[in-house]
Amino acid sequence: MSFSLTFHEILDHNIRHVYSGVPLQLTYRHSSEYPNMDQLRQKRDNQTLKNNVLRTSEYTAEYKCLIPRAPAFRLLSRHEVEQMVSRLTRPTIASQGVSGTS
Incomplete structure (x- = not known):
């Protein structure tokens, strides 16, 4: 009967490794x-979007959420107002009559 240990067994039974x-x-x-x-x-864009949503919306307690304000009550610059007026006063195709054969 011989007594032999491998290097791995010696390391496993070493008191430093046991405890x-x-x-x-x-x-x-x-x-x-x-x-x-x-x-x-991305952080700047998210903050800008959040600020714009808060500025153009109002909190409705009934639904507990933000709802966009009606376009008539939005704050617009002079240039935005001029664009809107020119768009609304421009004649449409329907008001000019149908051209060609139909």
Whole structure:
């Protein structure tokens, strides 16, 4: 009868390895990553969209949500008003009559 151990068995039975247990997953504190340009642009666009929705909507308690205001009550610049008036005063195809044979 001979006594033999492999290197692996010696390491398994070593007192340092017997009481050490399973290796722990160490987590370190670190600062968050710096945002790249796409993330900064996306954040700015989301904030702009949020501000525009809040500015052009009103909260309705009955439905508990934001509902867009009627177009007649929106704030418009002078140029936007001029575009709207010119669009509304331009004659339509129907008002001019059908041209050609029909």
